[in-house]
Amino acid sequence: xxxxxxxxxxxxxxxxxxxxxxxxxxxxxxxxxxxxxxxxxxxxxxxxxxxxxxxxxxxxxxxxxxxxxxxxxxxxxxxxxxxxxxxxxxxxxxxxxxxxxxxxxxxxxxxxxxxxxxxxxxxxxxxxxxxxxxxxxxxxxxxxxxxxxxxxxxxxxxxxxxxxxxxxxxxxxxxxxxxxxxxxxxxxxxxxxxxxxxxxxxxxxxxxxxxxxxxxxxxxxxxxxxxxxxxxxxxxxxxxxxxxxxxxxxxxxxxxxxxxxxxxxxxxxxxxxxxxxxxxxxxxxxxxxxxxxxxxxxxxxxxxxxxxxxxxxxxxxxxxxxxxxxx
Amino acid sequence: xxxxxxxxxxxxxxxxxxxxxxxxxxxxxxxxxxxxxxxxxxxxxxxxxxxxxxxxxxxxxxxxxxxxxxxxxxxxxxxxxxxxxxxxxxxxxxxxxxxxxxxxxxxxxxxxxxxxxxxxxxxxxxxxxxxxxxxxxxxxxxxxxxxxxxxxxxxxxxxxxxxxxxxxxxxxxxxxxxxxxxxxxxxxxxxxxxxxxxxxxxxxxxxxxxxxxxxxxxxxxxxxxxxxxxxxxxxxxxxxxxxxxxxxxxxxxxxxxxxxxxxxxxxxxxxx
Numbered sequence: 175x176x177x178x179x180x181x182x183x184x185x186x187x188x189x190x191x192x193x194x195x196x197x198x199x200x201x202x203x204x205x206x207x208x209x210x211x212x213x214x215x216x217x218x219x220x221x222x223x224x225x226x227x228x229x230x231x232x233x234x235x236x237x238x239x240x241x242x243x244x245x246x247x248x249x250x251x252x253x254x255x256x257x258x259x260x261x262x263x264x265x266x267x268x269x270x271x272x273x274x275x276x277x278x279x280x281x282x283x284x285x286x287x288x289x290x291x292x293x294x295x296x297x298x299x300x301x302x303x304x305x306x307x308x309x310x311x312x313x314x315x316x317x318x319x320x321x322x323x324x325x326x327x328x329x330x331x332x333x334x335x336x337x338x339x340x341x342x343x344x345x346x347x348x349x350x351x352x353x354x355x356x357x358x359x360x361x362x363x364x365x366x367x368x369x370x371x372x373x374x375x376x377x378x379x380x381x382x383x384x385x386x387x388x389x390x391x392x393x394x395x396x397x398x399x400x401x402x403x404x405x406x407x408x409x410x411x412x413x414x415x416x417x418x419x420x421x422x423x424x425x426x427x428x429x430x431x432x433x434x435x436x437x438x439x440x441x442x443x444x445x446x447x448x449x450x451x452x453x454x455x456x457x458x459x460x461x462x463x464x465x466x467x468x469x470x471x472x473x474x475x476x477x478x479x480x481x482x483x484x485x486x487x488x489x490x491x492x493x494x495x496x497x498x499x500x501x
Numbered sequence: 502x503x504x505x506x507x508x509x510x511x512x513x514x515x516x517x518x519x520x521x522x523x524x525x526x527x528x529x530x531x532x533x534x535x536x537x538x539x540x541x542x543x544x545x546x547x548x549x550x551x552x553x554x555x556x557x558x559x560x561x562x563x564x565x566x567x568x569x570x571x572x573x574x575x576x577x578x579x580x581x582x583x584x585x586x587x588x589x590x591x592x593x594x595x596x597x598x599x600x601x602x603x604x605x606x607x608x609x610x611x612x613x614x615x616x617x618x619x620x621x622x623x624x625x626x627x628x629x630x631x632x633x634x635x636x637x638x639x640x641x642x643x644x645x646x647x648x649x650x651x652x653x654x655x656x657x658x659x660x661x662x663x664x665x666x667x668x669x670x671x672x673x674x675x676x677x678x679x680x681x682x683x684x685x686x687x688x689x690x691x692x693x694x695x696x697x698x699x700x701x702x703x704x705x706x707x708x709x710x711x712x713x714x715x716x717x718x719x720x721x722x723x724x725x726x727x728x729x730x731x732x733x734x735x736x737x738x739x740x741x742x743x744x745x746x747x748x749x750x751x752x753x754x755x756x757x758x759x760x761x762x763x764x765x766x767x768x769x770x771x772x773x
Contacts, residue, residue: 212596212676213597213598215591215675215676215677216595216596216676217591219587219588219591219676220587220592220600220603222584222588223587223588227606227607230622230643231610231618233621234617234620234621234622235613235617235618235621236621237621237625238618238621241620241621241624251627301513301514301517302514306507306508307507307511308511308515309514312514312518314755316521318525318751318752318755319521319524321755322525322705323705323707323723323747323751324705324707325707325723325726325727325747326747326748329726329730329740329741330527330528330744331524332730333531333741334524334527339541339542339544341527341544344542344544376521433614434614436616436707437708440707441707441727455614455616458616458620459616462620462623463619463711463715470620470624473620474620477617478617480616480617481614484612484613484614485612488609488612492605
């Protein structure tokens, strides 16, 4: 907020001073009128998107919040009214044994995804940063998994991880290991969706961290080489610390995206078997749209718990971004 | 690095890329495998008995789905550009009061989980009679792209030289003329980036389609694949053939617009 205000005033002040006392009061009035006209024009340009945000962001969010405080039933679809029940849905959701499972799965899914996506993405970024033939082309190919529709990636992995006919179990068998019931065993389902999600997230981490590497001045590496620093020491003493702002943004952005992940898990396991791979997003969808009679109000309550978590980390993201911009 | 060592590095890079892209190869391989060999042990590592029976089913059964996806994608692109480009210009060059508040809201908007938006839209569209309609799905899909688009346009248009805009103003062009005749033609790269991403996100959407368009007569290709998965899990060659076809826009995008894609990925995280 403050930055935009000062930015706004600075050029105006400069111009007044340059104009000096000779400038007539009338031209100052004209300038003020021009500034007001510019404000009006600016808001005409912004008005459509502002109206859009109110109608298609704020209003759905409001309806969702309202829904979570009511008891919305099948009858409500026709009558359009539902009884106000206050915090009852939240009480029911938080005391449901499924809540603990879903929260834990969400934490594990997000944490493990981020850890591996970041570590593998960083290793690949450093690797591709070395100049070698075909580096640019191969790096571009790495983007493909990120661009594919999530539903496509999820179905391909679902078939690859199929217990009886999947290529991964065939590979495990051929190197003498026992096949794993990836999608049908409650002990492995979360791992299966994790592997898929990590695979999808690597390209994003690679590209963003690679652009971070490009911003590190070459002189630092030359100086380190002159001092005889090993590659390992150069990485931990120069690359990694200088990459910190970009790393923070990559991780927090990844976190916000991973909390939202729905398609992959729903297509591969639907959160099952049982609740073994059910995250908060999946639970919310299951309650609202998963078949059977829709429990929209508890679904909205679960969704709002998720949004609170997302916002906390979202604010952290924005703070980290401000810091990175200032440094 | 010596010449030899550089090629050695390339060899390692080829292996890593091969592992990373194996699922894509497997998708194509399975899509070409005859139905009676799908569950063979060991599986065919190469399409030795390649068949197009999966693809012929796609042609017969998935065409309406693909058409719907195309229509919804183009609609999403159009609305996103119309809403976002003027806003980006104003935020970048006209310094509106409250501009930074709007910027903040756009960042926050991108963090809202889709499932929450889907539930809100479900109730609203239920009231408006827009469930199971194409315009309804287009509106919902634009929420995936609009905030990102405004931020991209702002970041890009800040870089346009002020002198150029002032010159247009001195020549007597109003703000709208300046925007249309000077700023837009110079913003081709950002327009392409935004259009590509808006199309791709709308094309890939499954959540909105499966909640807001579950009973409609015109459904997108993601629902088409999902139907296959639910109904006949035996015909994985048809599922994978549909997956291949559904990946075509992503492939085209990468080939014709690779630098825009990389710009789009990093713009959200690093530049602005």
